[in-house]
Amino acid sequence: VNALANDNVGNYLNQHFVSSFQKVGTFKIVNGQKQGGNVASYFCTPDGQVLHVVAGPVDAATFLREARWTVETYKLAVLDSRGDAARLRAFFRQAHADRLKQENGLDIAAAGALQSRQALSLQGRAHLLLAAAPLVHIDQAYRLVFERILGEQVSTAPVAVVSR
Amino acid sequence: MEGPPTGAVQNYGTRVAFLSTPAEAARQAKREQKLMLVLHVAGNFEDSCFT
Numbered sequence: 292v293n294a295l296a297n298d299n300v301g302n303y304l305n306q307h308f309v310s311s312f313q314k315v316g317t318f319k320i321v322n323g324q325k326q327g328g329n330v331a332s333y334f335c336t337p338d339g340q341v342l343h344v345v346a347g348p349v350d351a352a353t354f355l356r357e358a359r360w361t362v363e364t365y366k367l368a369v370l371d372s373r374g375d376a377a378r379l380r381a382f383f384r385q386a387h388a389d390r391l392k393q394e395n396g397l398d399i400a401a402a403g404a405l406q407s408r409q410a411l412s413l414q415g416r417a418h419l420l421l422a423a424a425p426l427v428h429i430d431q432a433y434r435l436v437f438e439r440i441l442g443e444q445v446s447t448a449p450v451a452v453v454s455r
Numbered sequence: 456m457e458g459p460p461t462g463a464v465q466n467y468g469t470r471v472a473f474l475s476t477p478a479e480a481a482r483q484a485k486r487e488q489k490l491m492l493v494l495h496v497a498g499n500f501e502d503s504c505f506t
Contacts, residue, residue, distance in 0.1 A: 293469065300471070305472050308489055309474065309489050310491070310494070311477045311492070314495075318498045328497035330497070335490065335493060336490060337491055338481070339491070342490070358492075437495060446497075
């Protein structure tokens with residue numbers, strides 16, 4: 292499902308975000324069939340601080356929900372932090388921790404919580420990362436997201452077309 | 456002083472307007488007081504966009 296082809300998703304993204312893309316990995320086409328490949332969608336401040344990331348392909352409703360969550364949480368964080376960068380960071384740390392607890396049942400404040408991370412969904416792992424490192428810069432997070440969360444390799448290789 | 460965007464906006468078969476580089480998107484987001492969406496993809500987004 293291409294969530295970005297959805298009218299509601301497009302309208303919302305164009306209203307609230309300036310968008311771009313970057314190739315960080317590759318995939319193979321074997322006998323016309325795509326093998327491998329993935330996507331990570333980063334919602335960032337203009338300075339490249341990651342507010343949220345959607346790990347992997349999702350449907351339009353999910354993408355729109357996550358984009359809205361990012362925008363509304365950021366607005367509330369700005370209001371709450373009153374220009375204090377540390378408070379803004381703490382707000383997002385708590386926001387991701389709350390979603391991790393609500394949606395994955397993992398309370399990162401509890402003893403032994405980090406041992407449970409292997410059982411998390413892709414999105415749960417993304418929340419865990421951003422609870423541990425809120426507002427991390429995208430260049431410090433992308434390799435971990437692409438390789439450790441999505442299980443892909445960062446690569447500059449072109450797409451390989453293989454016929455067998 | 457920040458200049459105007461240098462690249463054209465394209466949709467690549469989606470409903471989303473994309474600038475060609477994250478740096479350009481960052482400049483425009485700052486100017487328009489918007490947030491920034493950056494897709495990290497495997498492969499050629501221009502030919503095979505998928506999410």
